[in-house]
Amino acid sequence: MSKKKIYSLKLFLLVLPFIVLVLLFSYYPLYGWMYAFYDYKPPKTLANCPFVGFKWFASLVSSETKIQQIVQVLKNTFAMSGLTLGTSWLPMIFAVFLNEIRGVKFRKFVQTVTTLPNFVSWVMVYSIAFSLFNSTGMLNSLLLKSGLIEQPILFLQSSSHVWFTQWLWLTWKNLGWAAIMYIAAISSIDDEMIQAARVDGATRMQIIWHITIPSLLPTYFVLLVLNVANFLNNGMEQYYVFQNAFNKEYIQVLDLYVYNMAMGSGGYSVSVAISMLKSLVSVVLLVIVNGASKRIRGESIL
DSSP states (O other), rough: OHHHHHHHHHHHHHHHHHHHHHHHIIIIIOOOOOOOOBBBOTTTTGGGGGOTHHHHHHTTTTSHHHHHHHHHHHHHHHHHHHHHHTTTHHHHHHHHEEEETOHHHHHHHHHHHGGGGGOOOOHHHHHHHHHSSSTHHHHHHHHHHTOSSSSOOTTTOTTTTTTHHHHHHHHHHHHHHHHHHHHHHHTTTTHHHHHHHHHOOOOOOHHIIIIHHHHHHHHHHHHHHHHHTTTTOSSSSSHHHHOOOOOOOOHHHHHHHHIIIIIISSSSOOOOOOOHHHHHHHHHHHHHHHHHHHHHHHHOOO
């Protein structure tokens, strides 16, 4: 065997464990899509359940009530994802200004403090929110004692502005972590170009506007394409812990709806059908956005 083939084999063995992990956790679970075509009733095995074809797909639009429910869930999903997508530039701007902090110790402190919330579970985040904004929480107690209000404000139980408040919690939790990639991209900018701009009399804001941000835009557009492809994937942990009887109509995104459908109503086959449609739409969105990126920017990620 030639040295080139041995080298190629070594490289393949290096990536082999990751290929196995992808196959196990990304492709093998697709076997579960079969449940969407059966009338599955646990604890029966799939072989003992009747085959119903596309019955569950048709049931999603079988009545006016179900259509209205699906429309509301999609509206919630589009609102949450739209807010996140529309403010996807925030981590980039945060990284830019974080890089401008002169004091190294203070910069590291700020980066650490803003990154730590990413490692806090949503259960703990809700515990913090409950302690602060519950009817007997710290904020209501301060407002009552100061005489500004006579009755506690039901912050967590209110359905008003629930999309905006959930975006605020998500931003607080993920902003520092999302900025790490941009911080790494900033460190790769040619320092000679920055020094040349300073010699020519460029101010800090001019360097940011004409050098730093243009250097970060390729990274931003790649992440933007991936975010658009995941437009329907909000996750359900955040909304699951914050949901209650008062805000459920406006906080129930598609992933949470699938979970509630399976675990709350026992509609396992229907939930799988919805998940299938969501995955297929996500793939279509990825192909469309990647094609648009290739046509507009001349670059693609696929």
